[in-house]
Amino acid sequence: MLFSDPLPPNETAFAQGDLVAVQTTQPLDRTLDYRAPEGGCRTGDLVEVPLGPRRVLGCVWGPGRGDFDLSKIRAVARVLDEAPLDAAMRAFLEKASAYTLTPMPVMLRLATRCPDLGAAPGMRRIYRRGPGEPARMTEARGRVLDLMDELDDGGAPAFTLSELASLSGTSTAVVKGLLKGGAIAEEEAPRDLPFPALDPQHPGKALTSDQSAGAEALRTALRSGRYGTTLLKGVTGSGKTEVYLEAVAEALAQGRQVLVLLPEIALTSEFIFRVEARFGTRPAEWHSGVTQTERRRVWRMVGRHEAQMVVGARSALFLPFSDLGLIVVDEEHDQSYKQEETVLYNARDMAVLRASFSGAQVVLASATPSLESWVNVQAGKYARIDLASRYGPARMPAMKAVDMRDEDLPSGRWISPTLVQGIAARLERKEQSLLFLNRRGYAPVTLCRACGHQIACPHCDARMVEHRFRGRLMCHQCGETRPMPVECPSCGVEGKLAAVGPGVERMAEEAQALFPEARVTVLSSDLFSSARALKARVAEIAAGAADIVIGTQLVAKGHNFPLLTLVGVIDADLGLQGSDLRAAEKTFQMMRQVAGRAGRAEAPGEALLQTFQPEHPVIRAILSGDEEGFWAAEAAARRAAGVPPYGRMAGLVLSGPDVQEVFDFGAALARADGPLRRIGAQVFGPAPAPIARVRGRHRVRLLVKAERSAPLQAALADWVAQVRQPGAVRLSIDIDPQSFL
Numbered sequence: 080m081l082f083s084d085p086l087p088p089n090e091t092a093f094a095q096g097d098l099v100a101v102q103t104t105q106p107l108d109r110t111l112d113y114r115a116p117e118g119g120c121r122t123g124d125l126v127e128v129p130l131g132p133r134r135v136l137g138c139v140w141g142p143g144r145g146d147f148d149l150s151k152i153r154a155v156a157r158v159l160d161e162a163p164l165d166a167a168m169r170a171f172l173e174k175a176s177a178y179t180l181t182p183m184p185v186m187l188r189l190a191t192r193c194p195d196l197g198a199a200p201g202m203r204r205i206y207r208r209g210p211g212e213p214a215r216m217t218e219a220r221g222r223v224l225d226l227m228d229e230l231d232d233g234g235a236p237a238f239t240l241s242e243l244a245s246l247s248g249t250s251t252a253v254v255k256g257l258l259k260g261g262a263i264a265e266e267e268a269p270r271d272l273p274f275p276a277l278d279p280q281h282p283g284k285a286l287t288s289d290q291s292a293g294a295e296a297l298r299t300a301l302r303s304g305r306y307g308t309t310l311l312k313g314v315t316g317s318g319k320t321e322v323y324l325e326a327v328a329e330a331l332a333q334g335r336q337v338l339v340l341l342p343e344i345a346l347t348s349e350f351i352f353r354v355e356a357r358f359g360t361r362p363a364e365w366h367s368g369v370t371q372t373e374r375r376r377v378w379r380m381v382g383r384h385e386a387q388m389v390v391g392a393r394s395a396l397f398l399p400f401s402d403l404g405l406i407v408v409d410e411e412h413d414q415s416y417k418q419e420e421t422v423l424y425n426a427r428d429m430a431v432l433r434a435s436f437s438g439a440q441v442v443l444a445s446a447t448p449s450l451e452s453w454v455n456v457q458a459g460k461y462a463r464i465d466l467a468s469r470y471g472p473a474r475m476p477a478m479k480a481v482d483m484r485d486e487d488l489p490s491g492r493w494i495s496p497t498l499v500q501g502i503a504a505r506l507e508r509k510e511q512s513l514l515f516l517n518r519r520g521y522a523p524v525t526l527c528r529a530c531g532h533q534i535a536c537p538h539c540d541a542r543m544v545e546h547r548f549r550g551r552l553m554c555h556q557c558g559e560t561r562p563m564p565v566e567c568p569s570c571g572v573e574g575k576l577a578a579v580g581p582g583v584e585r586m587a588e589e590a591q592a593l594f595p596e597a598r599v600t601v602l603s604s605d606l607f608s609s610a611r612a613l614k615a616r617v618a619e620i621a622a623g624a625a626d627i628v629i630g631t632q633l634v635a636k637g638h639n640f641p642l643l644t645l646v647g648v649i650d651a652d653l654g655l656q657g658s659d660l661r662a663a664e665k666t667f668q669m670m671r672q673v674a675g676r677a678g679r680a681e682a683p684g685e686a687l688l689q690t691f692q693p694e695h696p697v698i699r700a701i702l703s704g705d706e707e708g709f710w711a712a713e714a715a716a717r718r719a720a721g722v723p724p725y726g727r728m729a730g731l732v733l734s735g736p737d738v739q740e741v742f743d744f745g746a747a748l749a750r751a752d753g754p755l756r757r758i759g760a761q762v763f764g765p766a767p768a769p770i771a772r773v774r775g776r777h778r779v780r781l782l783v784k785a786e787r788s789a790p791l792q793a794a795l796a797d798w799v800a801q802v803r804q805p806g807a808v809r810l811s812i813d814i815d816p817q818s819f820l
C-alpha cells in the first residue's frame with residue numbers, strides 16, 4: 080500500500096470485517112454499509128464496492144450505520160491505490176452539497192474526475208510531436224499533427240495512442256503511420272510523473288511600496304496557518320499578479336499547495352509563463368484543454384503532494400489537495416465562475432468554503448470586485464488590500480461620455496463622429512483603438528422587409544444571429560446553425576432580408592468603410608477554433624498587427640495591448656437594459672475592465688462611452704471613477720430590495736417538452752409553499768423564463784426570496800420533495816442565481 084503512513088488525526092482505521100459506511104457515486108440518497116476488506120481500510124479511502132451485479136466507485140465515509148440486515152452485508156471489493164479524500168475534503172463536499180442542494184453522489188463524482196482511477200501505476204507508451212514531417216501528407220495525418228500542435232503550449236504534451244486517434248477522429252493506424260517519418264515519436268514513460276518542484280527562493284520583481292505592503296499583509300496572513308480571505312483590489316495593471324505571486328512564494332516556502340483559478344483558459348498560457356519566470360518551472364494545469372493523460376497525472380500528483388501548484392478552471396477546486404495553503408481567485412468578479420451546467424456553484428464562494436476547511440488563505444483579486452466581496456469587506460469578514468495606481472508610467476485612462484443624442488449619425492451606423500475623430504488621431508500617431516461591443520456576429524436580428532418576419536431558432540425562443548464571415552445564421556442558445564437563406568422562410572420573397580442592429584462583424588465593416596487604409600480585426604470567441612489560435616492572434620495584435628480592434632467581452636479580460644490608447648464603447652447602455660438584478664454591477668465592472676485596456680504603457684489612454692443616457696447613475700459612476708460611492712449606492716439599493724447579498728434567493732427552472740405539464744408542475748409547487756412560508760420565504764411565479772424555450776424544451780421559472788438568516792436550503796428541499804415531479808420535467812435549483820435566464 081502506498082498510503083500506509085501514520086493515520087492523520089480525524090481519520091479512523093477499520094479492521095477487516097468492521098462495518099463501514101460508503102458514499103458511492105450512484106444516485107442513492109444515503110451511504111451504504113459494507114464490511115472492511117482484507118487488510119482493512121480507513122476513512123477517506125476510495126474503494127470499489129459491489130452494488131447489485133456491478134462494482135461501483137465509493138469513498139469510505141465513516142463507521143457503518145448498522146441499520147441493514149447484517150447477514151446481507153457484503154465486503155468492500157478493493158481499496159484503490161489512490162490518495163484518500165481527507166477529512167477537510169469530505170467536510171467540504173458535504174457542505175457544498177448542502178449549500179448548492181446537489182446530491183452527494185454528484186459531488187463525489189466531481190471530486191473523482193480522474194481518468195483510470197485506481198489503475199495500477201506502471202509504464203506505458205506515449206507519443207509526442209517529433210521533429211520530422213511525414214513523407215506523404217494525408218488529410219487524416221494532417222488532423223493528427225494539427226491537434227498535437229494545437230494543444231502544445233510549449234510543453235510538448237504526451238498522448239496515448241487511443242487518445243490521439245479519438246481526439247483527432249482518425250484511427251490508431253493513421254497515428255502509427257506517422258511514426259515512420261519521425262513526425263511523431265514514441266517512448267516508454269512511467270504513468271504519472273511528479274511535477275518538478277517550484278523554487279520560492281527565485282527572486283521576484285522589485286515591488287513598489289504599495290505592492291510590498293500588500294505582499295507583506297498576505298505573507299502575514301499565510302503565516303497564521305489559519306483560514307482567511309483577502310480582497311486584493313487594484314486597478315488594471317497595478318501589479319495584483321505580482322503581489323499574489325509573493326503569497327504563492329510564501330505558501331510554497333511553507334511546503335503547502337497552491338491553487339490559482341483563472342476565469343478563462345485563454346489567460347492560462349500567459350500566466351503559466353509568468354509562473355515559470357518567477358519560480359523556475361511550470362505548475363500543473365487543470366482545465367478542459369488538458370489531455371486525459373495529463374489530467375490523470377495532475378489528479379494523482381495533487382493527492383500525493385507531488386504537484387505544488389495548480390493553475391486551472393473552477394473544477395480544480397475539487398482536486399484532492401493534501402495540504403492546500405492558498406487559493407487565488409483571479410478576476411473574482413467574473414461571471415464565468417458561476418457554473419451554469421450540471422452543478423450550480425459559484426467557484427468564488429466554493430473557494431472560500433474549501434479554504435475554511437483546509438486552514439488555507441484565499442486571495443480574491445480584481446480591479447472591479449463583486450458586490451458580494453465588497454460587502455464582506457465592509458462587514459469585516461474579508462481583509463482588503465488596495466493598489467491604487469498602475470505600475471510604472473501607465474495611468475488609468477480618462478473616461479468621457481459621448482452623448483449620442485447630440486451626435487449626427489445616420490441610421491444603420493454606430494460609430495459617432497466624436498469617436499471617429501478619436502480613432503483618426505490614433506491612426507495618425509500609429510496607436511491602436513479598440514471598439515467594444517458585447518455582441519457576437521453581424522447583426523442580432525434578421526428581418527424580412529416584405530412581411531416583417533424575424534428569423535428565429537426552431538428549437539429556442541431566440542432569434543437567429545447572422546454570422547456573415549461564415550455565411551450562416553446561428554442560435555446563441557443552442558448553437559443551431561444554417562446557411563443564410565436568400566428568400567424569407569416565412570413569405571418566400573427573395574432579396575428582402577435585412578440585418579437589424581449591430582454585431583462586432585458589422586462594426587468591422589463600418590470601421591473599414593470609415594478608414595479604408597486601416598488594418599481592422601475582430602476578436603470574438605466564435606472566430607477562433609481554439610484557445611491557442613486566439614492566443615496567437617492576441618499576441619500578434621499586441622505586437623502591432625492591427626490598427627483597429629473590434630471586440631466582445633473577450634477583450635475585457637486581462638489581455639495586454641501596449642499600443643492601445645483609445646477604447647470606444649459602442650453601446651454603454653446595452654447592459655443596463657433588462658430586469659437583471661446585477662445589471663448595474665455588471666455594466667460598471669465591464670466598462671471599467673474594458674477601459675482598463677487603454678494606456679497600459681507610456682502613452683496615456685482615453686475611453687469614450689457612447690450612451691443615450693449620460694445622466695444615468697451607473698454611467699455617471701463609471702465616468703467619475705467613484706467606485707466606493709457606486710458600491711455604497713448599489714449596496715443600499717439591494718438592501719432596500721431585500722435581494723442578495725442582503726437577502727437570499729433561489730431560482731428554479733422547470734423545463735420539459737410539454738408547456739402545459741411544465742406550468743402545471745410550477746403551479747403545484749407554488750401552491751404547496753408551506754415549507755417556504757414557515758421560514759418567512761416567498762415564492763414568485765411560475766412565469767415563463769426570460770428564455771422561454773431552449774432546444775425544444777419549454778422553460779418556466781420560480782423565484783424564492785428569503786431573509787439572509789433563513790434556513791433556505793432545508794426549506795427548499797422539503798418544499799420540492801412534497802410535489803411529484805412528472806417524468807419528462809426537469810428541475811434545477813440555483814442558489815444565489817447570477818442571472819435570470
Ligand SMILES: Nc1ncnc2c1ncn2[C@@H]1O[C@H](COP(=O)(O)OP(=O)(O)OP(=O)(O)O)[C@@H](O)[C@H]1O
Pocket residue numbers: 284285286287290313314315316317318319320321322446470637638
Ligand atoms: N514591481 C514591478 N516591477 C516590474 N514590473 C511590474 C511590477 N509590477 C507590475 N509590473 C508589470 O506591470 C504589468 C501589470 O502587472 P500585473 O499584470 O501584475 O497587473 P494586474 O493588476 O494583475 O493586471 P490586470 O488587472 O490586467 O490583471 C505586468 O507586465 C507586470 O509584469
Ligand SMILES: [Zn+2]
Pocket residue numbers: 536537538539541554555556557558559774
Ligand atoms: Zn436554438
